[in-house]
Amino acid sequence: MTRFLAWLALIFGCVFFILPLVGMGEFSLKMRRGVYSFDAYRKVFEDPTFWATFGYSLVLAAATIVVGVLLVVPTAYWVRLRLPKARPYVEFVTLLPLVIPAIVVVFGYIRLFNTSSILPLTGTAFGTDFLLTMGYTTLALPYMYRSVDTGLRTIDVATLTEAAQSLGAGWLTILARIILPNVMVAVLSGAFLTLAIVMGEFTMAALLNRPAFGPYMQLLGANRAYEPPALAVIAFAITWGCMGLMQLVTRLAKHERAKA
Numbered sequence: 687m688t689r690f691l692a693w694l695a696l697i698f699g700c701v702f703f704i705l706p707l708v709g710m711g712e713f714s715l716k717m718r719r720g721v722y723s724f725d726a727y728r729k730v731f732e733d734p735t736f737w738a739t740f741g742y743s744l745v746l747a748a749a750t751i752v753v754g755v756l757l758v759v760p761t762a763y764w765v766r767l768r769l770p771k772a773r774p775y776v777e778f779v780t781l782l783p784l785v786i787p788a789i790v791v792v793f794g795y796i797r798l799f800n801t802s803s804i805l806p807l808t809g810t811a812f813g814t815d816f817l818l819t820m821g822y823t824t825l826a827l828p829y830m831y832r833s834v835d836t837g838l839r840t841i842d843v844a845t846l847t848e849a850a851q852s853l854g855a856g857w858l859t860i861l862a863r864i865i866l867p868n869v870m871v872a873v874l875s876g877a878f879l880t881l882a883i884v885m886g887e888f889t890m891a892a893l894l895n896r897p898a899f900g901p902y903m904q905l906l907g908a909n910r911a912y913e914p915p916a917l918a919v920i921a922f923a924i925t926w927g928c929m930g931l932m933q934l935v936t937r938l939a940k941h942e943r944a945k946a
Contacts, residue, residue, distance in 0.1 A: 707922065714915035726916035735902060736917075743899035746815065747884035750822040751877045754830045757823065759873065762834045763865050767843050780831040783824050788889040791821055796893065814894050821890045826883050830876035837872025838865075878928040885924055 717725040730736055765776050783791075795817050799807040807813030843865070850860045866873070891898035903921065907914035 710915045711919050714919055717912040726912040730913050730916050739897050739899045739902040742897050743885050746819055747881045749819045750884055751880050753823045754826055755873055758830045758834050762838055766838050780827050783827050792890045792893045818890055818894050818896055822884050826880040829879040833872045833876035837869035841868045878931055882925045882928045
């Protein structure tokens with residue numbers, strides 16, 4: 687009976703989430719009256735704004751991943767190696783982006799870094815892009831930190847560090863050539879999650895007036911009928927692709943460990 691209820695709940699959950707996606711996908715194929723077609727997808731891909739915003743968000747996602755790795759990997763490593771008592775406080779700080787709305791963070795940026803402040807970052811495109819990258823890094827911090835922390839749990843950090851130091855390695859060498867390669871799967875998991883967050887984020891990019899993919903999706907949805915569902919399907923495909931790559935990388939890493 688318990689197994690039957692479990693399967694029933696699973697089937698209900700799948701139907702609950704899949705049916706709206708199926709309906710949305712079907713509607714996106716009805717741009718040509720009376721037949722199914724990919725006209726809506728063709729129009730989306732032919733729109734130069736789509737590629738401009740998509741490319742812009744990809745660049746910012748790459749920058750966010752680099753900043754996140756440089757921030758999280760040394761922090762998680764040092765906390766695990768030398769400051770285990772500080773771990774609850776660090777975890778609390780990394781959870782704050784989940785409870786503080788993005789609109790609060792971006793309004794703080796605008797208030798602190800507007801053109802009348804000491805550091806007028808919003809006065810230039812580069813400065814605004816920098817602020818947006820920092821905002822994305824903050825939003826992705828809970829996921830990146832937990833991915834890296836989970837990866838560090840699977841290795842003996844203290845032994846690896848002592849062995850490297852006995853061979854004359856410095857801290858930078860230890861991080862770059864020993865710790866990072868051993869947690870690369872965890873870093874990639876956090877990177878794919880970061881990519882999915884950046885590609886779908888709207889609030890920060892819209893309020894900072896940057897040409898990102900999230901505001902483009904919202905603008906298209908306010909002015910078109912069939913293209914927005916097509917764009918939503920594309921966005922879901924990007925997210926699912928990131929999740930699939932994350933699972934693939936994890937399985938390949940487990941397979942390599944098993945062979946070793």
